[in-house]
Amino acid sequence: MAELKSIHPKVYDELVKAGIQKFSRVHSPRKRYHMMITNITESMNSCLFAIRKLPITSIAEFIRNLLQRWFHDHQSNARETPTFLTNDADQHIKERVLESQRCEIHPIDFNRFKVEDQWKEAIVDLEQRSCS
Structure with a gap:
């Protein structure tokens, strides 16, 4: 960003005005996982090869139509997502919840619990954020 500011200060100002969280995964308030394309050059090259x-x-x-369709598809996908997570992340959590329902939980005290499933047991300490 510093390099961009020194070369094109007006572009830098417009990007900052638009909000860095809109185009930077580091500054995004949400975890984007695999929804953001990381190598746009390769994606564009493969799409433009035939034309x-x-x-x-x-x-x-063609490029205008392609980008318009991509943006529309990504927005539609985002609107249909019932959580702030991507479909993959949401599915991963659902699987973990199902696995956790097979566990038996026995309180030791207010912050510690003994968790057992068919194959193992562990002590979970919520205060220390640890699990044996």
């Missing part, structure tokens, strides 16, 4: 010999106006129109 490289077309006139530039046709290529520009």
Whole structure:
């Protein structure tokens, strides 16, 4: 960002004004997991390979349509997600919840619990955030 600011201060100002959390995973208030494309160049190259010999106006129109469809699909996917998590993360949590329902939990004191399932047992300490 410092390099961008020194080269194109107006672009830097516009990005900051738009909100860094919108384009930076580090500053995002939510965990995005695999929803964000990390290598846009490779994605675009694979999509544009077949049309490289077309006139530039046709290529520009194709790119506009492609990006419009991508943004629409991602927004639709995000709207249909019932939680702040991605579908993969939500499914992972659901599986863990099902696994946890097979456990027996015995309180030791207010913060510690003995957790047993068919194969093992452990002591969970909520205050220390630890599990044996």
